[in-house]
Amino acid sequence: MRPTSITADRTTARLAITWDDAPPSSISFKVLSDLCPCELCSTERSNPDPLKVIRPRSYELESIVPIGSYAVNIMWKGGCHYGLYSWERLQQLAAVEVKMKGG
Ligand SMILES: [Zn+2]
Numbered sequence: 001m002r003p004t005s006i007t008a009d010r011t012t013a014r015l016a017i018t019w020d021d022a023p024p025s026s027i028s029f030k031v032l033s034d035l036c037p038c039e040l041c042s043t044e045r046s047n048p049d050p051l052k053v054i055r056p057r058s059y060e061l062e063s064i065v066p067i068g069s070y071a072v073n074i075m076w077k078g079g080c081h082y083g084l085y086s087w088e089r090l091q092q093l094a095a096v097e098v099k100m101k102g103g
Contacts, residue, residue: 001087006072008061017090025094029059032074035096037089038082 007016013029034057036042058079065073071086085093 001091002069003087003090006064008064010061013059013061015090017094019091022091025091027090027094027097029061031093031097031100032083032085033057033059033076033079035093036074036076036080036083037085038080040082041080 001022002020003017004020005016005018008014009016015027015029015032017025017027019025035045056079058076060077060079062075062077062081065075067073067084071084071089073081074083074085075081076083
């Protein structure tokens with residue numbers, strides 16, 4: 001499982017991915033940012049602290065940096081810069097979004 005192309009469309013705010021061995025995925029920036037896989041954001045999601053000010057989520061893509069051959073680092077403008085999205089993670093997020101739409 002490897003992406004053959006990853007295209008960020010800032011107009012529709014979606015990431016389009018084609019895979020070498022699976023149907024293409026499309027994930028909204030919102031889902032990607034809301035479910036940032038970095039340790040900081042994961043901890044924030046699993047242990048919401050009512051006394052702590054939750055950092056605002058950014059849905060504006062700043063950059064996508066390939067990390068080796070297993071992941072991309074997605075940085076959000078004014079938001080989290082630490083999310084490493086592995087290929088498995090991207091497929092999971094695409095599945096999450098399909099589920100949310102009820103499709
Ligand atoms: Zn994060």
